[in-house]
Every structure is written in C-alpha cells, then in structure tokens.
Amino acid sequence: MTNNSLSDTLNHTAETYVKLVLSVGQHDENYVDAYYGAPELHDAVKSEMKSLSDIKLIANTAVKNLQSLDVKKEEEIVQLRHQYLQKQLQSLVARVEMLGGKKFSFDEEAKALYDATPPKYPEKHFQKILSEMDGLLPGTGSVSARYDEFKKEFIIPKEKLDVVFQTAIIECRKRTKKYIELQANESFTIEYVNNKPWSGYNWYKGNGFSLIQMNTDLPIYIDRAVDLAAHEGYPGHHVYNSLLEENLYRKRGWVEFSVYALFSPQSLIAEGTANFGIEVVFPGVERVEFEKKNLFPLAGMEASKAEKYYKIHELFLKLAYAGNEAARGYLNGTMTRDEAAEWLVKYALMSPDRAQQRTRFFDTYRSYVINYNLGQDLVKAYIEKRGSTPDKPQKRWEEFKKLISSPRLPSGLI
Ligand SMILES: [Zn+2]
Numbered sequence: 001m002t003n004n005s006l007s008d009t010l011n012h013t014a015e016t017y018v019k020l021v022l023s024v025g026q027h028d029e030n031y032v033d034a035y036y037g038a039p040e041l042h043d044a045v046k047s048e049m050k051s052l053s054d055i056k057l058i059a060n061t062a063v064k065n066l067q068s069l070d071v072k073k074e075e076e077i078v079q080l081r082h083q084y085l086q087k088q089l090q091s092l093v094a095r096v097e098m099l100g101g102k103k104f105s106f107d108e109e110a111k112a113l114y115d116a117t118p119p120k121y122p123e124k125h126f127q128k129i130l131s132e133m134d135g136l137l138p139g140t141g142s143v144s145a146r147y148d149e150f151k152k153e154f155i156i157p158k159e160k161l162d163v164v165f166q167t168a169i170i171e172c173r174k175r176t177k178k179y180i181e182l183q184a185n186e187s188f189t190i191e192y193v194n195n196k197p198w199s200g201y202n203w204y205k206g207n208g209f210s211l212i213q214m215n216t217d218l219p220i221y222i223d224r225a226v227d228l229a230a231h232e233g234y235p236g237h238h239v240y241n242s243l244l245e246e247n248l249y250r251k252r253g254w255v256e257f258s259v260y261a262l263f264s265p266q267s268l269i270a271e272g273t274a275n276f277g278i279e280v281v282f283p284g285v286e287r288v289e290f291e292k293k294n295l296f297p298l299a300g301m302e303a304s305k306a307e308k309y310y311k312i313h314e315l316f317l318k319l320a321y322a323g324n325e326a327a328r329g330y331l332n333g334t335m336t337r338d339e340a341a342e343w344l345v346k347y348a349l350m351s352p353d354r355a356q357q358r359t360r361f362f363d364t365y366r367s368y369v370i371n372y373n374l375g376q377d378l379v380k381a382y383i384e385k386r387g388s389t390p391d392k393p394q395k396r397w398e399e400f401k402k403l404i405s406s407p408r409l410p411s412g413l414i
Contacts, residue, residue: 009069010078013085014256015041016062020092021261023050027099030262030364034241036206037249037258056096059089077406084265084407085256087115091264106328110367115265115410116378118324118370126322126347133315133349136308147316147349154309155219156299164222164299165190165214168229171290175281176234179397183208183242188233192216197360199224202232204241204260212238218354223313225295230281236274240404247405257407267368268410272375273403276383280400283390320373322347327362327369375410379403382413 018037022045025032035042050058063086071082094112098104110118130143137146156164169190176182186208196215203211212232214220230236241260249257260266282290288310296303326343329335335343337359344355362369383403388396 006069006071006074007078009065010081010085011253011255013062013066014254016058017085017089017092017256018259019045020055020059020062020089021259022046023048023055024092024096024099024261026050027052028095028263031095032259033262034204034206034260035258036204036245037255052096052100056093059093059096063089063093080407080409080412081254081256083412084409087265087409087411088256088261091115092261095261095263106331106367109331110370113263113265113367114268114371116268116370116374118328118367118374119321120328121321121325123347126319129315129318130347133312136312136315142346144345144349147312148351150312151221153305154222154301156222156225158216160299161192161214161216161220162190164225164295165228167294167298168225169233171294172226172229172234172281176239179394180235180239180243180401182239183246185209186238186242188212188238190214197357197364199357200228200232202237202241204237204245206245206258208242208245210238210241218351218357222291222295222299222301222309225299226282226287226291227278230278231274235277235281235400235404237270239277240270240273243401243405248407263368265409265411268371268375268378269403269408269413270375271371272377272379272410273400275372275376276379277400279380279390280396283393283396316349319348323358323369324373326358327367330359330362331366378410378413 018041021032022035022042026046026049066082066086066089069082071079074082091113094104094109098109104112107118110116133147134143137143137150139146139149188202188210189212191211191213193213193215194217196213196217199215199218201213201215203213205211210232212228214228232238244257248254260270278287288306291310292303292306296306323344326335326340326348329343330337330340340359340362341352341355344350344358345352348355348358350358383396383399386395386399388399390396
C-alpha cells in the first residue's frame with residue numbers, strides 16, 4: 001500500500017478513536033480529561049449515545065485494522081503513532097469492560113489500562129526507609145506522628161499560598177523556556193477549590209491554556225509549591241499538553257491528540273514526565289537554593305531549615321510505592337478502607353485525614369496511582385539511558401522534550 005493510503009487509514013482510525021473516547025465519556029464522567037477538537041464532532045457523539053457493547057465492537061474492529069497494516073518502513077514517529085492508536089484503543093476496550101461490570105485485579109487493571117506492570121514491595125522495604133527517617137526526626141513516638149509534627153513549621157499560611165505558588169511558577173516557566181519553545185499565547189489560571197479527592201489538577205482547555213485547580217482542604221506544605229508549579233505547569237502537564245496540541249494535532253493534523261483519555265496509557269507518560277520534570281527543572285541542589293532564597297522567606301519560614309526539610313522529604317518520596325500497596329490491597333479486597341488508610345499513615349507517612357482523602361482517590365481513580373511513581377521511574381530510566389544525566393542539562397532537556405512531544409507508550413520506555 002502507498003504512503004498516502006497508509007496515512008489515510010491512520011487518520012480515519014484516529015477519528016474513530018476520538019469519537020470512541022468521547023462516547024466512553026458519555027458513560028464515565030471522568031474519562032475525557034481534555035478535548036479541544038471540533039465541537040461538531042462532540043455534538044454528533046452526544047446525540048448518538050452509543051452503547052458500551054457498540055463502542056467495544058467498533059474499537060475491536062479498529063484494532064484489527066491497525067494490526068493488519070505494515071508500518072515497518074515508516075519513519076519512527078509514524079510507527080509510534082500506529083502503536084499508540086492500538087494501545088489506546090485496547091485500553092479503551094478494557095475500560096468499557098470495567099464499566100460493564102467486569103472485575104480486574106489491581107495488576108490486571110494496571111496492565112490493561114496503562115500498559116505497565118507495577119512492582120510489588122514487601123513491608124520490610126518501607127520499614128528500612130522508615131528507620132532511616134527515624135534517625136533524622138526529633139522526638140519520640142511513631143515515625144508517622146513525628147514526621148507530621150516536624151512538618152508543621154512548613155505549612156504555607158493560607159494568605160501566602162498564592163504569592164508562593166506564583167513565584168514558583170514564574171521560576172519554573174523561566175527555566176523551561178530556556179530549553180523548550182512554548183506556544184506564544186500559552187498561559188494558565190490557578191483556582192483554589194475544596195472537597196476533591198485529589199490535591200491538584202490540570203484541566204487543559206486547548207490553545208495553550210490550562211486551568212489549574214488546587215485543593216486547599218488539607219494543609220499545604222512548602223514542597224508543594226515547586227511540585228505544583230513543575231508537575232501541573234512547567235515542564236509538566238501544561239507544557240506536555242500544549243506541545244502535543246501544537247506539534248501533533250495542529251501541525252500534523254493528528255486528531256487523536258485533540259482528546260485525552262484519562263484512564264489510558266497516555267496518563268502514565270503524562271504523570272511520569274510531570275513528576276520527573278521536577279528534577280529536570282531543578283537539578284541537584286538548585287531547588288533547595290532557590291527555595292531558601294525565595295520561597296521560604298515569602299512563606300515566613302526559616303531558610304536555614306530548608307536543607308534538613310528536603311533531606312527528610314527525599315526519604316519521604318522513596319515511600320511513594322507504599323501508596324500502591326495500599327491501593328492494591330484495598331482494590332483487591334484484601335484490605336478494608338480503614339486498613340488501607342492505616343497502612344498509608346504507617347508506611348506512606350500520611351496524616352490520618354490525608355490517608356482518608358487518598359482512599360477516596362482510590363475509589364475514583366483506582367490503579368491510576370501507579371502512573372505517578374512507576375511513571376516517574378520509567379521516564380527517568382528512559383531519559384537517563386540516553387546519556388542525559390543531571391550534569392548534562394542540555395541533553396536532558398532535549399530528551400525530555402522529545403519524549404513529551406511524541407506518542408511514545410509506557411511499554412516503549414522499557
Ligand atoms: Zn498530574
């Protein structure tokens with residue numbers, strides 16, 4: 001078949017994919033994270049209201065068509081596109097089956113939806129990290145309670161939240177712009193909200209614009225400022241979405257990038273790059289230096305305590321996989337909600353309130369939790385394998401940019 005008919009077939013399948021994602025959105029309000037394609041198409045889908053079994057049938061046929069294509073001689077990005085459409089559609093089928101009542105185990109679901117296999121860690125893995133923290137934290141009692149106590153000094157006062165966040169965002173944007181050309185009109189707005197199962201969310205609206213929402217139900221610690229600015233903003237979700245929109249959707253006309261299906265392999269890349277982006281934008285000690293000079297004083301905190309705070313924070317981050325274990329147990333039915341929350345307090349060092357909030361996150365987003373930590377580790381390994389270590393910032397940014405501008409999948413990172 002000629003190149004033209006191949007790209008016609010891919011374009012046609014891509015349009016089918018967009019319609020299917022929007023159709024699943026009719027059955028699952030959390031499925032469509034962003035859509036900035038033609039509104040007429042969305043209207044048409046709404047009026048059709050396809051059943052789950054019709055969606056599944058069409059998706060399976062589209063996958064079969066893709067599998068019959070030979071793309072071996074195509075340029076890499078076309079091969080990636082071909083793979084991407086297949087995996088996104090297969091994941092969509094799995095989500096449709098879940099909506100129809102099919103039960104997956106935590107690991108089956110992670111594989112089916114996110115194209116990845118989460119590792120399993122025994123309790124002693126976390127106990128080892130806790131014992132390291134034990135030696136650094138003052139006071140007596142459980143590590144979790146002492147960690148909570150230690151962090152109290154580092155809560156950003158409510159009236160200072162916005163100025164601290166805006167300062168972190170300006171810096172992340174400035175640093176990102178040095179290496180990545182951003183859309184001329186890109187921007188975002190921050191809103192402070194309550195009663196959500198997440199702590200922050202980027203709603204990408206298209207044309208380079210994001211709405212970032214911050215949940216202020218629970219205390220917000222100083223590390224969240226750079227985390228939020230980098231993860232939700234620069235070079236995280238906001239940049240990721242705007243590069244896909246600009247490079248793949250607008251310039252190449254690949255319509256599958258006018259929609260973002262939340263429960264799909266794309267999310268592992270999105271969350272993984274957003275988390276890894278924090279150390280790309282602030283390599284090594286640069287983060288602590290910036291925060292000591294700027295954020296700590298703005299938040300009214302003692303700058304001399306920044307090093308200790310981040311030393312402990314780094315250990316805390318190593319406990320991230322404890323959250324997966326709680327989600328696995330809770331979703332597989334081997335832990336009750338209270339047991340999962342208890343585990344989160346003990347091994348993920350969450351306050352009891354935050355642990356309860358997290359179990360509500362499990363209710364809605366389920367195995368999505370793997371996208372943050374496993375995603376980050378896969379992205380980091382992929383980028384560092386290409387010779388881009390923290391001491392080579394130029395190369396690291398180049399690889400990072402390449403990854404967030406292409407349709408690479410989780411299994412393609414390994
Ligand atoms: Zn995120």
